[in-house]
Amino acid sequence: MTDRPDRNARRTSEALIYFFTHVEDLRSQLRGHESREAVDGLLTAVRDDGDVDAAAKRLNERIRAEGDALGLYGRTRAIGAQLAGIGDAGREQGIYLCPHRRCLRHHWADETADSPPACDLDGTPLRLKRL
Known part of the structure; x- marks a missing residue:
């Protein structure tokens, strides 16, 4: 048994985190029409529950x-994951996560307003997970 599907x-x-954080930068830096279409293709795949893996590739x-x-994947290793309970003594034990379970973007519960933050793609409120 392998963990390749999980990897x-x-x-x-991780690529989606980078993509959504830098989508406008990518759009302005990419010169080719096919490249700009690939940006739109990934947005469409996420929004319409399409083949996100193929669109990211x-x-x-x-x-x-x-x-x-570096491409899209070469930048993902620079994103560090913070483990719950390590270095966050003042934080509530809750985190808002992607409502579609498609990316790893998050907001700590104590860093948000009274209402949950929303998905940048479609405005759906993020889901709260208690840690």
């Missing part, structure tokens, strides 16, 4: 084809 899912989730290929050696 692939995590890799795609296509965008990664387009970014690399335009001369960026």
Whole structure:
């Protein structure tokens, strides 16, 4: 038995974090029409519950084809995960997560207003998970 599907899912989730954090930068930096279409394709795949893995791979290929050696996946290892309960003594034990369970973006419960933050893609309120 292998954990490859879990690694692939995590890799795609980390790529989505980078993508949604930098989507406007990517859009402005990519020169080719096919590359800009790949950005829109990934947005559409996430919004419409399409093949996100294939859309992320296509965008990664387009970014690399335009001369960026890191592509979409090469930037994901720089994103550090913070473990619950380590270094966050003043934090409530709650975190808002992607309502669609598609990416790893999050907001700590004590960093948000009275209402939950919303998904940048479709405005759906993020789901609260107690830690």
